[in-house]
Amino acid sequence: MAEDLQPAIRLLLSDLDGTLLQPDHRPSAATIAAIVRLRQAEIAFSVASSRPPRAMREIVEMLGIDVPYAGFNGGTLIDTDGRVLAAHHIDPDAVRTCLQVFAGACVDVWVFADDQWLLRDLNGSYVGHERSALGYDPVPVDSFEPFLPRIDKMVASSADFELLKALEHQLGELLQGQALAARSQDYYLDITAIQANKGQALQSLAAHIGVNIEQTAAIGDGHNDVAMFRVAGLSIAMGQAREDVRIQADRVTGSNTEEGVVQAIDRYLLPGR
Template identity: 55%
Template sequence: MSDAAIHPIRFILSDVDGTLLHPDHRFSPRTLDAVHQLREAGVFFSLASGRPPKAMLHLVEAFGIDIPVAGFNGGTLINPDGSILVAHHLPAEAALITLALFSAEPEVEVWVFADGDWLRRDPPGPMVQREADGLGYGPVVVESFEPYLDRVDKIVAASNNAQLLVELEARLQPKVQGLAQVSRSQPVYLDVTAMLANKGEALKTLAHHLGVPLEQTAAIGDGGNDPAMFHVAGLSIAMGQAEETVKRQARVVTGSNVDDGAAEAIERFILAARRAP
């Protein structure tokens, strides 16, 4: 008897950018239809993203999601109406260490997310417009991040120098060990969040909230922050364009986001398995 027959998937948690969305931040009709078929089959579907929660609400509406979703890599879980279910803030000590390291790098743009806003201090760099296009809104310019240190949701180092971010990740990890999560949500973004702000914890929290055993959950993603939920889910699915280190931590690999890999995975591994005799 197959795993699908023993543990049919009842809940899917999906990454957003690089997974559900094409590179131009749009989703395809095929992906929308696949998610709607899940709902008709009685399978819960939700999102886990490095995005701020308010940058996910239009997707909640478009996909008809009626259960909580996870923003800030799982740091904040919100209900479909935008109200907060769970919030984990970055300790001030970790925030100070992170800001000191990132601010010393001229090729890095430093962003802080707090109080529901995207904050920047320096003159706008080349990465700002890319982020604004993805989120649907721009940053708030502040003179200092200090007033926000007790309520930081996420700090981001953004740079077109992807190798520099790999090096910064390795340098920062031991400095904030036990205080913060450090991961690259995309090759050009290095995210720092609270210890409990990870997609694995989000998956566990949402599965418990829904009353679904972990062996009946699935996770789909492409970034360095997605293996945290791969290690928890009953079925882990990596996108075709993901880095090899991400793919190796997933049970199966689907097509790329350009080729609607998320829809392919839903159709092949979830819906087809539920229809099988």
């Protein structure tokens, strides 16, 4: 969108991992200061992540976020007092389809349900990485069957990035109208409810706080962020995002390790405010 036609932004929705957070899973001091400048300019700020809400609370409190935020790729919208404003579970038939497909592939499968991270193999390649990111431990189970009616998100994790890309395409066709499949990282393929996407989360959040969608901005680095790029008035991709993500954004900023969020706030949102 041409800059001279861009309406004044009143809400910024940001992804967390790979965007707002540094590799240590914390926001930098410069990022926190930039968010303060946003508030001083009367621009609302919130976050949307593939993380469970439980793994977002500390960051939400640290940043002083005072509007609802979205977990599970937008599948759950949480108010600042902890109330669940909206929650969407995956269709159990879609879960069964995914489990059948994953059973024939070399991937680790995780399920998020009942505010828990459930898995069958504690020694999976990315378990330690995810434990560090989430800040809590997984719960081993023998079967996911008892949780089928109330699963918030499924994840297939693998170091074979091309395999996950192929599975994303395969499940995109198999799950049409039932669920969504999108990679949140090269090594994670997320399955969420059909209503669960960051674009819907941005629309719901904007309506909740009384902001026109044209006055929203979205920033992220992953394939699951493209849904909010498509509805935001201004979309910004992180510099380290893959090319097929970057080309779907209006602007590209630096990487998260280069303070890309700070650059985007100061360059695209605050000038003239």
